[in-house]
Amino acid sequence: MFRSPPRPTPANERKNLEVLMAASRATRREFIKGAVLSSAALAFPYVVPSSALGAGGRTAPSERITLGFIGTGDHGIGRNLTGFLAHEDAQVLAVCDVDTERREKAKALVEEHYSKTRGQGPYKGCDAYNDFRDIIARKDIDAVVISTPDHWHVIPAVMAARAGKDVFCEKPLTLTVAEGRILSDTVKKHKRVFQTGSENRSTQIRVYHRMCELVRNGRIGRLRHIRVELPQGRWIRPASQEVCPPPKGFDYDMWLGPAPEAPYCPARCHWNFRWILDYSGGFLTDWGAHLIDIAQWGNNTEFTGPVEVEGKGEFPKEGIFNTATKFDITYRYANGVTLNVVSTQPGIRFEGDEGW
Template identity: 55%
Template sequence: MDTKKAISRRKFMQFSGQAAAAMALPTLIDSKVLGQGAVAPSNRITIGCIGVGGHGTNVNLKSFLAKSDAQVVAVCDVDSTRMKNAERMVNSRYGSQDCMTTKDFRDILARKDIDAVMISTPDHWHTPISMMAAKAGKDICCEKPTLTIGEGRDLVNTIERYGRVFQTSTEDRSLSVYHRMAELVRNGRIGKLHTIHVELPHQPNGPGDPTPMPVPPELDYDMWLGPAPYAPYNKDRVHFNFRWIWDYSGGIITDWGTHLFDTAQWGNDTEHTGPIEIDAKGTFWDTGLYNTPKEYKIEYTYANGVKMFVKDGNPSIRFEGTEGWVGNRGWIGSLQASDPKIMTSVIGPGETHLVTCPGGEHRSFLDCVKSRDKPYFPVEIGHRVSTVCHLANISLLLGRKVKWDPDKEIFPDDEQAMRMTRRSSRAPWNV
């Protein structure tokens, strides 16, 4: 696709109307022929999946295909191999050939019959597609994180302006170990919280090969790059590996921090704010393609006096208070505590009960598309968690401690740090 073409709102909406009229609607079947408990397609929430790679297919697409009140009607990916695989899954699930395929997500946004989108692209595409989807009247379930602090705030403002449902797509708040952990801390079962310890995984071994390679025929590489600066194609740059390159992501800290930092903020009752001081140190590859942190240690300070210490290791979290501790070892590891009584403590009716959805983020999203309530991980809280990650990366890159005002979302009297809260976008994707 030629990304030099204009992308004005007028032209986009004009195209939307024409495309919606031209494209075939999904086959509608009366609920009587579907069996007891089934929902007719005409009563289902129609979904377009944008990005159907590993997680986009194996987790997000499969989850929506399993929901009786949702119907996936379109899939989009810049890699035709992945797109065709997703198309086969959708058509097999519904016993039809109706699934639309495209390499250009705007084709999905143009369809009036699509209620919502699931965005599972590389990080640098999350906000542009989400904002365009909101303007096109779609509700949005989007993978974490945002690419910068500034675009995260732009996303929040856009979602609120257009009144859309937005789910930050992570499973943590529906996992009993993290929900229970945060709820115990919030209700004082370890006394007054003073310290949080978090471990995130190590970055994968190897610096990546920067040698330019021919673009494979199945990949629309220019569209893959999108708003990111142009760089020659290399297999170590795209698909899963985008995580280790600044132009597209923030490394392990954003990839995994958005999971465990959310639990930390949840337990600390700071999910609508953030830390006030960040001191991060780390190491980087001397050569090669990958330029995000390889090893790291981070110290966060919150206005309530709580300290959070982060290092690379075994993905885990532990809350320490004046009367004990609670935490786990390993991703989704079992709950542990300084006293077994903490783990069996009952949260009473007059105490703080944190919102969760045992059915997961996709169930929460569909329920809220119907009710118009906010899902369990709404856009503002998702932005705040991503910000915690970005703050560490900014401190790492500057090689010094930084102070942060979470209310104004600024680095006070620090122009150098402020310049790192935004990045320029390659035309025409500066939405």
């Protein structure tokens, strides 16, 4: 059981993370070396399918990146798991979720996919875990894909990096600046590959690529101002706020993890976690992680940030949902550019001295 006080100080935050994290450091090369030595002990011949050697355009198993999925909810399955399954050079070995129904759904999806695409009969090679540490402890897994609620992003990511694994993690990466500093420092120290799951940067949404290319190449003159518009209010999925026991097969205590103690109710978990400050930040972090990132990209300030921030917001005073429903925030950068983030309808606008 994991607990920490709400909104810890940076010093306590680092201490809490240190206490919560421990991981294996074995590499994939060591695993493969052990497997080769073991196979050398075999004293009888056997037939190796040509596909196992990379024939027919297939990627040989030894060349595939082995993956473990931590968090298999809507986005974890619908976008990330199905997305990686489409890549021949990736191999999903394990899935993890604190919700039994969700992780078994993910396991079935993986095994059905490989049964159909590998052409070697029923595939039963995907393990399912309740605890993400079981995935991180696996020496045969190269990288993890983290699609948990936001408050559970940093700890698995840091543990995976320390264990020598690369990381793909959903946005927003962290809930605090201190967490972000710890994560960044850890990835750099252990020389891992880390990617943020932000589909607005992917080739599927080319308009943002084009927009930032034009702005950064001076097509609107010198950039002066950026306006980012995010949805206002909340998109709450109907669920009861009545306190009750967690359903069978749902490890609610593990779901809370590093967040403060709170009684279970159906409305608190899964999709609706976005509207509770202990776990997320509402549209400001959910959609903001996309569009504010594009603003940073266009402003060529991806590796830094604003020097001044001021703003205001409206926060509900009743019920469990307490993220801001309205906000108006202004950022000022060292290059003189200003950024205004407001709650209205999704959009982004770059304004220069020669156009917008």
